[in-house]
Amino acid sequence: DILQWDKYEDGVKWKFLEHRGPFFPPEYQHLPDNVNFYYNGKVVKLGLAAEEVALFFAQMLDHEYTTKDVFRNNFFKDWRKEMTLEERVLISDLNKCDFQELHTMHKEKVEARKAMSKEEKLVMKEANQKIVEEYGFCILDHHRERIGNFKIEPPGLFRGRGEHPKQGMLKKRIQPEDVIINCGKKSCIPEPPAGHHWKEVRHDNTVTWLASWTENVQGSCKYVMLNPSSKLKGEKDWEKYEVARRLKSCVNGIRQQYQQDIKSKQMETRQRAVALYFIDKLALRAGNEKEEGETADTVGCCSLRVEHITLHDLLEDKECVVEFDFLGKDCIRYYNKVPVTKRVFKNLTLFMKNKEPGDDLFDRLNTCLLNKHLSSLLPGLTAKVFRTFNASITLQEQLQQLSNMTDNPTEKLLSYNRANRAVAVLCNHQRVPPKTFDQSMANLQSKIDGRREQLALAKSELKLAKKEVKAHSSDSKLQKAVQRCEEQLMKMEVQATNREENKQIALGTSKLNYLDPRISVAWCKNMEVPLDKIYNKSQRDKFAWAVDMTGADFIF
DNA sequence: GGATCTACTTAGGAGGAAACGA
DNA sequence: TCGTTTCCTCCTAAGTAGATCC
Numbered sequence: 355d356i357l358q359w360d361k362y363e364d365g366v367k368w369k370f371l372e373h374r375g376p377f378f379p380p381e382y383q384h385l386p387d388n389v390n391f392y393y394n395g396k397v398v399k400l401g402l403a404a405e406e407v408a409l410f411f412a413q414m415l416d417h418e419y420t421t422k423d424v425f426r427n428n429f430f431k432d433w434r435k436e437m438t439l440e441e442r443v444l445i446s447d448l449n450k451c452d453f454q455e456l457h458t459m460h461k462e463k464v465e466a467r468k469a470m471s472k473e474e475k476l477v478m479k480e481a482n483q484k485i486v487e488e489y490g491f492c493i494l495d496h497h498r499e500r501i502g503n504f505k506i507e508p509p510g511l512f513r514g515r516g517e518h519p520k521q522g523m524l525k526k527r528i529q530p531e532d533v534i535i536n537c538g539k540k541s542c543i544p545e546p547p548a549g550h551h552w553k554e555v556r557h558d559n560t561v562t563w564l565a566s567w568t569e570n571v572q573g574s575c576k577y578v579m580l581n582p583s584s585k586l587k588g589e590k591d592w593e594k595y596e597v598a599r600r601l602k603s604c605v606n607g608i609r610q611q612y613q614q615d616i617k618s619k620q621m622e623t624r625q626r627a628v629a630l631y632f633i634d635k636l637a638l639r640a641g642n643e644k645e646e647g648e649t650a651d652t653v654g655c656c657s658l659r660v661e662h663i664t665l666h667d668l669l670e671d672k673e674c675v676v677e678f679d680f681l682g683k684d685c686i687r688y689y690n691k692v693p694v695t696k697r698v699f700k701n702l703t704l705f706m707k708n709k710e711p712g713d714d715l716f717d718r719l720n721t722c723l724l725n726k727h728l729s730s731l732l733p734g735l736t737a738k739v740f741r742t743f744n745a746s747i748t749l750q751e752q753l754q755q756l757s758n759m760t761d762n763p764t765e766k767l768l769s770y771n772r773a774n775r776a777v778a779v780l781c782n783h784q785r786v787p788p789k790t791f792d793q794s795m796a797n798l799q800s801k802i803d804g805r806r807e808q809l810a811l812a813k814s815e816l817k818l819a820k821k822e823v824k825a826h827s828s829d830s831k832l833q834k835a836v837q838r839c840e841e842q843l844m845k846m847e848v849q850a851t852n853r854e855e856n857k858q859i860a861l862g863t864s865k866l867n868y869l870d871p872r873i874s875v876a877w878c879k880n881m882e883v884p885l886d887k888i889y890n891k892s893q894r895d896k897f898a899w900a901v902d903m904t905g906a907d908f909i910f
Numbered sequence: 911g912g913a914t915c916t917a918c919t920t921a922g923g924a925g926g927a928a929a930c931g932a
Numbered sequence: 933t934c935g936t937t938t939c940c941t942c943c944t945a946a947g948t949a950g951a952t953c954c
Contacts, residue, residue, distance in 0.1 A: 503944080507944065513944090513945085515922080518945095561918090574915095575915085576944085577916095642948065652946085683920080684921055684922060737948080737949090738949085785922065794938095862921090862922090863921060867921085892941075912954095914951100915952070916950085917948105917949090917950085918949085921945080923944100925943105926940090930935105930938085931937095932935090932936100
């Protein structure tokens with residue numbers, strides 16, 4: 355069976371596309387007269403452009419960002435570009451800038467928004483819904499579809515992740531003159547805001563975006579695209595999982611092949627084989643090259659450097675252990691100690707020979723070479739398919755192992771979460787533990803203790819009542835109280851277990867992007883668990899294609 | 911054959927809304 | 933009913949990977 359999500363000829367994604375264009379954030383308004391910026395202790399009335407950027411900085415004053423040298427220097431440099439000549443001559447030292455009044459004003463605004471009455475909040479909500487109604491939908495091939503990000507990103511200071519060399523730079527305001535509109539030839543062309551025009555209007559039906567603009571900090575392109583619930587995205591999602599399933603049916607052969615390749619005479623082949631071994635076994639990302647100095651220093655498999663691994667002949671009673679320690683996507687640390695085969699271990703020793711810590715581990719390999727090899731093994735196969743495949747197969751196996759039909763609903767959900775968690779751990783989906791984690795854990799524990807005492811009390815009351823034969827009528831009442839107490843205690847204990855195990859693990863990313871939803875739908879059917887215990891509304895919308903087509907007998 | 915461009919998926923965090931329990 | 937906790941939505945950065953350019 356040929357996977358063909360394009361229902362139209364070569365690369366055509368749609369025949370009709372109509373929308374209102376993106377929604378622009380409001381223009382900047384001058385500060386009230388009584389709110390002042392001070393330079394060197396003196397009031398300075400800034401022009402509109404410089405003032406707007408000053409406010410961006412002032413708003414972030416509570417944030418750690420504003421204490422970092424890189425952030426401050428980048429900000430100051432870009433801020434000065436927005437100043438008039440006089441302003442620039444005067445304001446030459448960020449340390450002499452006093453943003454306090456701007457900061458206070460901002461905080462008051464935030465407080466005021468929080469303190470709004472119910473009625474006021476409702477008015478706001480309705481105004482927002484009107485905007486969504488007007489700009490948040492498009493017509494694509496006879497279907498009214500929700501747009502994902504129809505709002506133009508407002509200007510502000512760039513906040514990268516980790517030690518980003520561009521943090522603090524000014525992200526400029528986007529004008530209609532910067533925006534390219536993409537729509538159908540026969541559709542109405544969206545009206546630009548009054549007094550403005552679009553950069554370009556094009557009719558390219560081989561792409562799925564509705565509008566795009568170039569962002570000034572990294573020089574990359576931003577797109578307005580459809581919501582995940584759309585047919586177009588759903589079909590693409592389905593295809594992704596079908597490729598992963600096809601990998602499942604030939605993965606044994608591929609594994610044998612790369613084990614053989616590790617012995618190859620060709621250095622390139624051996625490096626490719628070891629990299630693939632890591633990608634398959636550890637679910638590492640491919641690791642494209644990145645331009646040095648443009649982004650934070652993060653790596654994936656192919657871009658690993660010698661400094662990122664340590665080899666141990668023997669570690670904690672295990673032989674041939676590779677210790678990984680590097681920053682991956684979003685500067686999330688990957689730390690793992692993994693026993694590997696002797697052959698892999700010997701090769702790694704060889705790859706590292708005569709190299710400096712900063713040298714590439716796989717100096718003969720890159721993602722392009724790796725993917726070319728993979729697509730020759732199976733059409734559509736790339737490095738990231740291994741992550742999808744290993745994630746989904748892990749979920750299926752874990753669900754099989756962990757869940758019992760005889761469990762109560764709470765226990766069934768715990769099993770599901772644990773299976774989900776196994777995948778999140780494999781894919782290294784981490785989160786920072788919530789600030790209140792320890793406190794809320796302690797709160798829960800004291801609630802559990804309280805309930806335990808209550809249960810003990812209820813039990814002894816019941817015992818007492820049973821002795822007195824005449825108290826028969828109140829007997830069943832007490833029985834129910836005991837039962838309810840036991841149930842609540844069990845629920846809380848499961849909740850505590852689940853929360854503890856989830857401390858540093860984020861389940862959302864794998865659920866949304868790596869787990870074939872048909873596995874979960876089938877599990878719900880088999881276990882008689884309502885689907886909405888597993889997926890919320892937007893997740894059910896995103897996975898509508900799977901909900902419709904999946905029976906209890908589905909196997910990934 | 912490497913650099914650059916383009917289009918798309920994957921990612922964690924912020925903040926607000928809803929749910930929960932005392 | 934109120935304060936806390938949990939859930940959800942939005943936001944936009946940061947990846948992957950194929951195409952195009954030179």
